[in-house]
Amino acid sequence: MDKNSDQIYIDKVLQGDTNAFAYLINKYKDMAYTIAIKIVKSHEDAEEVAQDSFLKAYEKLDSFKGNSKFSTWLYTIVYRNSITKIRKKKVATSDIDDYVMDNYSEGSDFPQIEAIKNGEQQKYVREAINRLPEKDAILITLFYMNESSIEEIEQITNLTQTNIKVKLFRARKKLNTELSLLLKEEVKTIL
Structure with a gap:
């Protein structure tokens, strides 16, 4: 009715x-x-x-x-x-975050990501990535492990380049926290 x-x-x-x-x-x-x-x-x-x-x-x-x-x-x-x-x-x-993105160079604030190169350390990185939320893990994996460019990630995810940079920045911070938890004292030697 x-x-x-x-x-x-x-x-x-x-x-x-x-x-x-x-x-x-x-x-x-x-x-x-x-x-x-x-x-x-x-x-x-x-x-x-x-x-x-x-x-x-x-x-x-x-x-x-x-x-x-x-x-x-x-x-x-x-x-x-x-x-x-x-x-x-x-x-x-994300426009507010543009200032942050414009004033950092990739990896400079997170040297442990750049420093981790060999097998034992990569094991910790993979474990830390697995602890991240799925979207963050995908961005970190594409950018660092797959060495995809921001433009390539834009095509894959349909996110804007600015959004990718902001999300990647935040994902690196989360990865840093996860690595700190996993490595505790070892992080100090990597830094």
Whole structure:
């Protein structure tokens, strides 16, 4: 019955009765906000995402085919807008990290990575890499073990070069911590 009542209002909107969309907004605004807040974790951002999602749904209402419930279609828009909002915030955050990336030379802050060359030491490095989160381990492995360039990693991962540099910088810090835990006193001799 909900699907039919939604369709009645959708048809009214498509026929030019823009006020009919208010019914759909009032019916689904709470769940749209709930979905957004679970993802973006900010009340202001969740409100913005919900509003943008309703606007997008209104603008694209003619593309709603009715293969699913209107709510499913709308919540998909909310979900995707929420993910986009998070990605945009992460890009803004990585801009702050650009200063860090511009003011370090690769390996200079982590000489133990550069110093580890022989078999016994490589065993510790591999073990430390295995302890890293999967994405960090992949970047470290590609860059140091496979000697892939930032450009090659960009093609493999679909991440931007700036994002790769930031993530690689952070992964090296984590690797440094893992190596310190593994090697304890041996790290001091490597340094």
